[in-house]
Amino acid sequence: MGSRLAIEVRGVRIAYGTADVLHGVTLEVPAGGFLAVVGPNGSGKSTLLRAVARALKPRAGAVLLDGRDVGSWDSREFAREVAVVPQHGEPAFDYTARELVAMGRTPYERRFTPDAGGREAVEGAMRRVGVWELRDRPASTLSGGERQLVRLARALAQQPEVLLLDEPTNHLDIRHQVTFMEVLKGLNRGGVTVLMVVHDLNLAARYADRVIVMREGEISAAGPPSAALNPAVVRAVFGAEVEVSVSPRTGALNVQTVGVPDPGAGGEPRVHLVCGGGSGAALMRRLYEEGIPFSAGVVNAGDTDHALARALGAPVVEGAPYSPVSDEAHAANVAAAERAELVAVCDMPVGPGNLRNLQAALEALDAGVPVVLLRDGPHHGEKRDYTGGAATELARRLKSGGARVVESADGVVRLLAPDRGAGREPAARRTS
Numbered sequence: 001m002g003s004r005l006a007i008e009v010r011g012v013r014i015a016y017g018t019a020d021v022l023h024g025v026t027l028e029v030p031a032g033g034f035l036a037v038v039g040p041n042g043s044g045k046s047t048l049l050r051a052v053a054r055a056l057k058p059r060a061g062a063v064l065l066d067g068r069d070v071g072s073w074d075s076r077e078f079a080r081e082v083a084v085v086p087q088h089g090e091p092a093f094d095y096t097a098r099e100l101v102a103m104g105r106t107p108y109e110r111r112f113t114p115d116a117g118g119r120e121a122v123e124g125a126m127r128r129v130g131v132w133e134l135r136d137r138p139a140s141t142l143s144g145g146e147r148q149l150v151r152l153a154r155a156l157a158q159q160p161e162v163l164l165l166d167e168p169t170n171h172l173d174i175r176h177q178v179t180f181m182e183v184l185k186g187l188n189r190g191g192v193t194v195l196m197v198v199h200d201l202n203l204a205a206r207y208a209d210r211v212i213v214m215r216e217g218e219i220s221a222a223g224p225p226s227a228a229l230n231p232a233v234v235r236a237v238f239g240a241e242v243e244v245s246v247s248p249r250t251g252a253l254n255v256q257t258v259g260v261p262d263p264g265a266g267g268e269p270r271v272h273l274v275c276g277g278g279s280g281a282a283l284m285r286r287l288y289e290e291g292i293p294f295s296a297g298v299v300n301a302g303d304t305d306h307a308l309a310r311a312l313g314a315p316v317v318e319g320a321p322y323s324p325v326s327d328e329a330h331a332a333n334v335a336a337a338e339r340a341e342l343v344a345v346c347d348m349p350v351g352p353g354n355l356r357n358l359q360a361a362l363e364a365l366d367a368g369v370p371v372v373l374l375r376d377g378p379h380h381g382e383k384r385d386y387t388g389g390a391a392t393e394l395a396r397r398l399k400s401g402g403a404r405v406v407e408s409a410d411g412v413v414r415l416l417a418p419d420r421g422a423g424r425e426p427a428a429r430r431t432s
Ligand SMILES: Nc1ncnc2c1ncn2[C@@H]1O[C@H](COP(=O)(O)OP(=O)(O)OP(=O)(O)O)[C@@H](O)[C@H]1O
Pocket: 016, 017, 021, 039, 040, 041, 042, 043, 044, 045, 046, 047, 048
């Protein structure tokens, strides 16, 4: 096999008619990486895979393989590097299993030069997947699972550097699922880059090194399985309650469904978070766990707090990436803050771009909404003023106007639901 290849998806938008199905998706699978794509039905997983396989052309953005736009690859060259294992779809004629696998050699065939390694590659691939015994069977007589294994063998015969798979284990019983995934993992260990769409969260957690969770054509969460498949994300994206544990035997994550969420959990936001740069994450998770609805703003698109709030289904007053808060966003932020029962200013770095968010909290305080200042970051609220003193001055005005300092997310929960945050933190203290 040749050099290892990375996949980059940059701001890809895809529409089937006029409406976008993918709204600017960005991700990377490093050379030799294994990325699993999960998400509810219709969230755009297959569409993403088709874009990478260059079966669909993005309306905007680009897909790069080894740093080159996939559209600019020669198709034979592309087919030698990238194999696709589709969910279904077979040629209309009734080929034998071996003939189907041999189709994986097409990119290597030349009109006057026989494909030298072809026969061995086909036999090797069929043996590796365990379908050599089926070689002379017409494909129409194979079970759904056997056919799926034959599709994997065809992809292997292609000797690709990149494998794209769409729900490959759908038809497989548990033993064949394991065989399939172990063959795939073995190829991945040998350097093959894998991008796999899969519904089974446990397979994603066990075999992939990174997982992305899609929702309505966007990426809701991304990271190693333990981060991307946490219960809050699964609840927000799939509407299912899960428990996540670690298998004592394999060390892999085990994602177990335990029901559907309490329908009373949504509703009008009670807390408005002024946050950014991850400073709101701990509080958002606690509020979410407690079923206390919240909003956040102004948070720029692309910020981790923006992604988490959206993943948890919270309304967000959105700002443009890397831009100061606009008049319009500021007004919306003040309105959201004034509708809440409480405004929580998270322990965030304040620069000239987001100084207005502190002003919004001050306006809410003036309008009679209680404000708390969270001091749960590594610097406990200190050394986070990048405005030359303006942020410190606003914080001073907030405190002198009655804002309380709270040491943790639990302290905020306790203010809103005294029976629930109890015992976790000393009472919020009022400061001068
Ligand atoms: N050929 C098409 N023409 C029009 N709309 C399409 C087409 N293919 C997919 N869609 C729509 O695009 C959206 C995303 O579909 P896609 O197949 O990518 O989702 P998915 O996440 O793979 O879903 P599933 O888990 O059900 O396979 C859906 O709303 C779907 O109805």
